[in-house]
């Protein structure tokens with residue numbers, strides 16, 4: 379061992395200090411274990427600096443302005459792009475992680491800076507600034523390394539220097555013309571945000587709909603909202619090649635060209651496992667890390683390697699990664715102490731909701747919010763179901779919220795058990811409605827009992843009453 383290769387032993391080593399790693403480390407430590415939390419970039423992860431927080435800071439003024447514009451007697455407030463970008467910068471703490479490091483150290487975690495690689499069972503080597511450190515875990519190593527953006531393999535793309543979600547959430551000014559490629563959440567949210575900040579946005583979708591993991595009507599209403607706001611939304615179009623000569627020129631498969639100042643590729647994610655030493659423990663580098671419901675990575679002997687958050691591919695959302703972190707961190711502590719686990723579905727020692735009841739809000743105008751199964755997913759799973767729809771604008775609370783409110787709700791009911799399998803709300807102001815549906819789905823509340831959960835008048839929540847009335851006939 380050289381002087382630069384110090385060795386340290388902890389009960390648990392957590393690789394990656396995003397929201398998942400932070401929560402897992404915290405729960406394991408709360409269970410009585412010593413924890414090293416290793417981070418290659420910024421403590422807080424993608425979510426804090428290049429994803430959830432900056433994107434929502436960019437989107438909130440747009441939504442507030444649109445909501446105000448729909449209230450008779452109010453004029454839409456002017457949106458000041460420089461002020462919005464400054465607020466975004468403040469929400470990312472100007473891309474400094476001192477606050478999160480102080481939290482982690484205050485919580486009793488040992489923060490280690492550097493790129494971590496597995497070096498065999500329970501061993502991790504960290505290449506830090508100027509030194510390398512060899513860590514050994516007495517009980518567990520947890521991989522919480524998240525994902526990075528995937529760029530398609532297109533001729534000329536490298537030279538174009540396209541935006542990924544990183545530039546789309548951290549750019550210092552709105553390009554005059556922005557092309558966005560993709561039809562998922564990043565594409566629609568960033569198209570909405572930069573359009574509001576002053577860019578002329580063209581959204582290129584290779585399929586025929588947006589947000590294809592949600593009910594059909596969600597993508598339809600979001601496309602309508604983007605077009606109303608001025609985004610040029612094009613379906614059934616693919617990019618064949620790209621070049622930059624000052625401006626970006628995209629060659630489209632219909633033979634036309636699209637010119638822009640920047641292009642964002644929002645075309646999905648890949649796991650951050652390519653340079654993680656997975657080969658030293660018998661796993662293929664670069665792949666997702668499938669886990670059992672207690673977080674143990676499949677195909678690794680000895681019960682010591684866990685994976686949580688985006689990297690295990692169960693649900694690529696911050697709140698689900700944090701949930702897994704809480705559950706798996708406690709499991710690691712319980713196993714270390716020899717405590718009995720509770721592994722029945724919804725038990726203390728298993729993640730269940732990240733498969734059975736995943737809520738998600740898309741922060742466009744209108745917002746799209748869903749939990750659980752869509753009608754097509756429920757039918758595809760062989761369930762006997764009935765879907766009930768309601769136009770949210772017909773609820774008194776919605777007509778007060780916005781003149782000409784456009785929105786729709788659907789609940790999917792399991793006919794055998796008469797409980798909700800899923801719900802979707804699309805419209806202005808529905809984000810905060812979603813948790814009521816999450817409670818109903820997770821709690822498996824019978825429809826007969828939901829009937830007694832009386833929403834306040836006149837709120838948008840009365841859509842629950844209308845859905846239940848429509849269901850009961």
Ligand SMILES: Cc1cc2nc3c(=O)[nH]c(=O)nc-3n(C[C@H](O)[C@H](O)[C@H](O)COP(=O)(O)OP(=O)(O)OC[C@H]3O[C@@H](n4cnc5c(N)ncnc54)[C@H](O)[C@@H]3O)c2cc1C
Pocket residue numbers: 393394395396397398399416417418419420421422423424425426428429430431433434492493494495522523524525543547564650653654686687688689693694695696697698699
């Ligand atoms: C533009 C955008 C907006 C989003 N908005 C939302 C939203 O509103 N709500 C929501 O729920 N989700 C949102 N998401 C998804 C969310 O960002 C992820 O689900 C979340 O960040 C996953 O957390 P994680 O801790 O698993 O991984 P990450 O946040 O990616 O953190 C992983 C950490 O591991 C570190 N790391 C990686 N490899 C190593 C290594 N070898 N050694 C040491 N450290 C390493 C990385 O530097 C990083 O800090 C958004 C994503 C994008 C791209």
Ligand SMILES: NC(=O)c1ccc[n+]([C@@H]2O[C@H](COP(=O)([O-])OP(=O)(O)OC[C@H]3O[C@@H](n4cnc5c(N)ncnc54)[C@H](O)[C@@H]3O)[C@@H](O)[C@H]2O)c1
Pocket residue numbers: 530559560561562563564565567583584585589616617644645646647694695738739740741
């Ligand atoms: N508000 C939120 O909750 C939020 C916001 C942003 C991101 N996220 C999460 O982050 C993850 C990543 O989101 P994303 O939108 O980057 O990925 P995604 O997988 O959700 O969507 C990728 C999109 O790109 C398209 N695509 C893929 N390859 C393409 C190609 N070569 N050419 C054209 N189109 C192509 C796909 O058809 C799809 O529409 C998702 O799991 C999402 O849930 C969540």
